[in-house]
Amino acid sequence: PREWYDYAEELLAGILKELDAIDTRIRELAKNWQFDRIARTDLAILRLGIYEILHREDVPPVVVIDEALELSREFSTDKSNAFINGLLDRIMQEVKRPTRERLA
Secondary structure: OHHHHHHHHHHHHHHHOHHHHHHHHHHHHHOOOHHHOOOOOHHHHHHHHHHHHHHOOOOOHHHHHHHHHHHHHHHOOOOOOHHHHHHHHHHHOOOOOOOOOOOO
16 A cells, blocks of 8 residues: 555655764664664664654654564574664664553
């Protein structure tokens, strides 16, 4: 359905607008990882997850993390899940909103 494409386009536009800030957060949180060595698939999943947690109040943060882990299971390695989960969980802990409820 067209509304799925609209949602995807809205996410992509938002991620691109906030890309520098998102990548800065990834660099800050991934202290033991060189940014350039993060797998591109994992980086894409992290960017999407961080954007949604910080800027999409219509999606509860725990749902964002669950969906990110599903993407990781499908498209990345087994070791990626722990890395992605750890970073997104730390972002979720920083936001001042309910983790299991939609606000919008």
